[in-house]
Amino acid sequence: MNRRSLCDQSLLSPTRTKRVSNVKSGNLHDHWTVICYMIGLINILSAVWMLIAPEHWYYNLPVGVPESGPLNIHLIRDIGCTFLVLGFGLLAGGFYFI
Numbered sequence: 001m002n003r004r005s006l007c008d009q010s011l012l013s014p015t016r017t018k019r020v021s022n023v024k025s026g027n028l029h030d031h032w033t034v035i036c037y038m039i040g041l042i043n044i045l046s047a048v049w050m051l052i053a054p055e056h057w058y059y060n061l062p063v064g065v066p067e068s069g070p071l072n073i074h075l076i077r078d079i080g081c082t083f084l085v086l087g088f089g090l091l092a093g094g095f096y097f098i
Contacts, residue, residue, distance in 0.1 A: 050080030
C-alpha cells in the first residue's frame with residue numbers, strides 16, 4: 001500500500017455509510033455489535049464471579065485452574081478487575097458499532 005492509496009481513504013469509509021443505511025432499513029445491529037455485546041457480558045459475569053467469590057471461582061471453573069498453582073486471591077481479584085474493564089469496553093465498542 002502506498003501513500004497515495006492511504007490518502008484516498010477518508011474517515012467516513014463505505015462501511016460507515018453502510019451501517020447508517022442498515023439503521024434506516026430497520027436492522028439496528030450488525031454481527032460485530034452482537035459479538036461485542038456477548039463477549040462483553042461474558043467478561044462482566046466472569047469478573048463479578050471473580051470479585052465476589054474468588055475461592056469459589058478458583059475451585060469451580062471447569063478448565064482446571066487449581067492445577068496451575070496455589071490459590072492467590074489478590075491475583076484473581078486483579079484479573080477480575082481487568083475482565084470488568086474489558087467487558088465494559090466491549091459493551092462501549094458494541095454501542096459504537098451501531
